[in-house]
Amino acid sequence: MTAKPDKYDIVIVGAGPAGSITAKTAAAHGSNVLMIEKRQAIGDPVRCAEGVSKPQIKEHIEPDERWIAAEVKGSRIYAPDGTSVELSEDVSGAEVGYTLERKLFDRALASEAALAGAEVCVKTRATGVIIEDGFVKGITAMHLGEECEIRADIVIGADGVESKIGRWAGINTTLQPSDLETGAQFLVADIDIDQDFCEFHLGSAIAPSGYLWVFPKGNRSANVGLAIGGDVCSQGDRPIDLLRNFVEERYPNGKIIEIVVGGVPTSGPLEEMVTDGLMLVGDAARQSDPLTGGGIINAMDAGRIAGEVAAQAISEGNVSKARLQEYETIWRERHGKRLKRSLAVKNRFVTMNDSDLNNLVHSVEGIDFSTMTLFEMLKVLVRKNPKMLLSLRKLFV
Amino acid sequence: MIGVNRYKCGYCGACVSVCPIGAVELVETWIEIADDCTECGTCAGVCPIGALEVLK
Numbered sequence A: 001m002t003a004k005p006d007k008y009d010i011v012i013v014g015a016g017p018a019g020s021i022t023a024k025t026a027a028a029h030g031s032n033v034l035m036i037e038k039r040q041a042i043g044d045p046v047r048c049a050e051g052v053s054k055p056q057i058k059e060h061i062e063p064d065e066r067w068i069a070a071e072v073k074g075s076r077i078y079a080p081d082g083t084s085v086e087l088s089e090d091v092s093g094a095e096v097g098y099t100l101e102r103k104l105f106d107r108a109l110a111s112e113a114a115l116a117g118a119e120v121c122v123k124t125r126a127t128g129v130i131i132e133d134g135f136v137k138g139i140t141a142m143h144l145g146e147e148c149e150i151r152a153d154i155v156i157g158a159d160g161v162e163s164k165i166g167r168w169a170g171i172n173t174t175l176q177p178s179d180l181e182t183g184a185q186f187l188v189a190d191i192d193i194d195q196d197f198c199e200f201h202l203g204s205a206i207a208p209s210g211y212l213w214v215f216p217k218g219n220r221s222a223n224v225g226l227a228i229g230g231d232v233c234s235q236g237d238r239p240i241d242l243l244r245n246f247v248e249e250r251y252p253n254g255k256i257i258e259i260v261v262g263g264v265p266t267s268g269p270l271e272e273m274v275t276d277g278l279m280l281v282g283d284a285a286r287q288s289d290p291l292t293g294g295g296i297i298n299a300m301d302a303g304r305i306a307g308e309v310a311a312q313a314i315s316e317g318n319v320s321k322a323r324l325q326e327y328e329t330i331w332r333e334r335h336g337k338r339l340k341r342s343l344a345v346k347n348r349f350v351t352m353n354d355s356d357l358n359n360l361v362h363s364v365e366g367i368d369f370s371t372m373t374l375f376e377m378l379k380v381l382v383r384k385n386p387k388m389l390l391s392l393r394k395l396f397v
Numbered sequence B: 001m002i003g004v005n006r007y008k009c010g011y012c013g014a015c016v017s018v019c020p021i022g023a024v025e026l027v028e029t030w031i032e033i034a035d036d037c038t039e040c041g042t043c044a045g046v047c048p049i050g051a052l053e054v055l056k
């Protein structure tokens, strides 16, 4: 479908989780919404390990077996020397997490946006923003090879890690290499793994300034991937090289049926996420968790708040920065503290050597984490390792 | 000049996010480098798969 009217209340750039939830919410609140996506197929190729918490995803959408590849009960974290601790975020003992099929999940979210009344236009790439009288008034775009102008009272950048919308409107979104985790992942088929648990492996040889994950994907397969600090990535030791080494050694008979590459912002959220006539959501606003790299739920939460605030602003006829700021304020109230803590832990974590990491895991060996959240586990770690984690004490009292 | 090996590139956009001047663009399945590139090499540094190279 081509973009017909050249004026909308809201134009959303990017049809990932952030864009689709924003579009769905704003359309449901009565705004005239267009969501554009540069790819010709929403959700493809994937750049994600597809792990989410079950209760959190349920806050946004009714789970549907079409886009759930597997369910897990918990996680095991492995120190460089192989010692492990087990973590499961659920008190009742039921499954706690999903591995999604993001190709289908992202599409399901986009069709929810469409069903709520949003227009969707694929193979359409934003190429710039239109600024008049200091306000963002729309975008320029390329649709099926044709340049066009799309005017809107509010432009929402949901354009992911490679976001340009913010930059074009004068918000500096450039990441330092150390503020990016760069990663690679194989979907490995026909392997023997415990389908009930996610694995996380730490260590400088496996994933310097990062970690390696094994997320069950059902039917003897798993997403096996790793991400490392962008500043420690070098020729010969890139994510793809490190991953190949691990997979060859650990799953010599596994078959790789998909390759994923990608970067996730670990800078912590942008200092400003809105300006006159413009809002940024999801990875575009660097809202992913700096410690875990998880960004799907954060993107969806932001999309919901942004969609509501944008629709209200439209109905009031006020799209100034001051008005749109409400989105940022609510978002920070809900997520700011947690992400700040994550950033502090990540900053400490990347300075640890293998023996520090071994000591950390040993310090909590045998402790029953089965009813603890990640936050509670970090709290125990800080208590058990007062010296090593001195700088984090204030954050975990 | 920055060389892009499009046979290697997995079009993930990681390189776009670190360019200090916004000279990298991910157009669906390929990477374009604008003429104002300063050849600082930051983009090439973070590529997970090694598809970018500063060519002398």
Ligand SMILES: Cc1cc2nc3c(=O)[nH]c(=O)nc-3n(C[C@H](O)[C@H](O)[C@H](O)COP(=O)(O)OP(=O)(O)OC[C@H]3O[C@@H](n4cnc5c(N)ncnc54)[C@H](O)[C@@H]3O)c2cc1C
Pocket: A013, A014, A015, A016, A017, A018, A019, A036, A037, A038, A039, A043, A047, A048, A049, A050, A051, A052, A124, A125, A126, A127, A158, A159, A160, A161, A162, A163, A164, A183, A184, A185, A225, A227, A261, A262, A263, A264, A281, A282, A283, A284, A288, A293, A294, A295, A296, A297, A299
């Ligand atoms: C290797 C890896 C593993 C990860 N694992 C997890 C995980 O297990 N769990 C988790 O929660 N998170 C994970 N993440 C993070 C997660 O994938 C992101 O945080 C999430 O996708 C962010 O959603 P988004 O909607 O903000 O951006 P995206 O999902 O990136 O969507 C942005 C969309 O905008 C489009 N776009 C960009 N520029 C333009 C333009 N100019 N015009 C039109 N469209 C444009 C893109 O094509 C894309 O479709 C991982 C990331 C990586 C790289």
Ligand code: SF4
Pocket: A261, B008, B009, B010, B011, B012, B013, B014, B015, B016, B026, B031, B046, B047, B048, B049, B050, B051, B052
């Ligand atoms: S970081 Fe590498 S793989 Fe990703 S888009 Fe850039 S050149 Fe391609």
Ligand code: SF4
Pocket: B002, B018, B019, B020, B021, B022, B023, B024, B033, B036, B037, B038, B039, B040, B041, B042, B043, B044
């Ligand atoms: S070399 Fe530097 S300026 Fe040129 S595209 Fe890469 S990051 Fe940008």
